[in-house]
Amino acid sequence: MAAPVEIAPGCLWWAGWLDRGGQESLAEELREILIRAPLFTPRMPRTGTPFSVRMSNCGPLGWVSDETGYRYQPTHPETFEPWPAMPDVLTRTWAELAQTALAPEACLINWYAPGARMGLHQDRDEREFTAPVLSLSLGDTAVFRIGGTSRKDATRSIRLESGDALVLSGPSRLAFHGIDRVIAGSSTLLKQPGRINLTLRRVNPGDAGEIPPP
Ligand code: MD3
Ligand code: FE
Numbered sequence: 001m002a003a004p005v006e007i008a009p010g011c012l013w014w015a016g017w018l019d020r021g022g023q024e025s026l027a028e029e030l031r032e033i034l035i036r037a038p039l040f041t042p043r044m045p046r047t048g049t050p051f052s053v054r055m056s057n058c059g060p061l062g063w064v065s066d067e068t069g070y071r072y073q074p075t076h077p078e079t080f081e082p083w084p085a086m087p088d089v090l091t092r093t094w095a096e097l098a099q100t101a102l103a104p105e106a107c108l109i110n111w112y113a114p115g116a117r118m119g120l121h122q123d124r125d126e127r128e129f130t131a132p133v134l135s136l137s138l139g140d141t142a143v144f145r146i147g148g149t150s151r152k153d154a155t156r157s158i159r160l161e162s163g164d165a166l167v168l169s170g171p172s173r174l175a176f177h178g179i180d181r182v183i184a185g186s187s188t189l190l191k192q193p194g195r196i197n198l199t200l201r202r203v204n205p206g207d208a209g210e211i212p213p214p
Helices: 022-036 088-098 170-174
Strands: 005-008 012-015 056-058 062-066 069-073 106-112 118-121 133-139 142-146 156-159 163-166 177-182 195-201
Touching: 005 156, 022 056, 022 088, 022 106, 022 133, 022 195, 062 106, 062 118, 069 156, 088 133, 088 195
Parallel strands: none
Antiparallel strands: 005 012, 012 163, 056 106, 062 069, 106 195, 118 177, 133 163, 133 195, 142 156, 142 177
């Protein structure tokens, strides 16, 4: 395992975590997942304004958003079916990089068509913040921005490329972050221009049967 680069306190970046073969097999598994759990267009709470990013999930829980709010739920918001299981490569990567005894419960799948972006936000809908969030990127390169725990804090940005892994723990777990843009045509991995980002998350506090992290 090559050494990661710490781009902000607690934000560790493994460039090229998945090699090309690993990226191709994961992309194929995701195609099958997205047939069973199709991408949906999340909407902003209250206003119903659609996100430009489309989403799905795998694992026991999935993140959804509509007029009634943001939440985690065990079923797809349009098919009402349980989310498909997480591919083994994702739970293996969590075991290697996340440094926690808690298992991941949700894997959010974000699809960025050319032009899609994600404004600066915090991830606060979980009930457990000792576990990190783990992100894996596939397809076109994205300009990722991360700041501090206050919206006013200075930010820095990096280009997340296909195969890169990012772990957000400690102070960066509640840092503001977003995707400014996706560089169409920067990767040949996917059959169409665009980007997939996967985020693995622990949602619920661990039960007493789990060993708490150090
Ligand atoms: C920093 N996704 O799904 S991944 C999200 O590329 C999200 O789709 C972006 O922000 C994407 O919520 C960024 C990197 C990432 C993920 C979660 C974080 C950075 C984070 C949580 C806390 C701090
Ligand atoms: Fe986020």
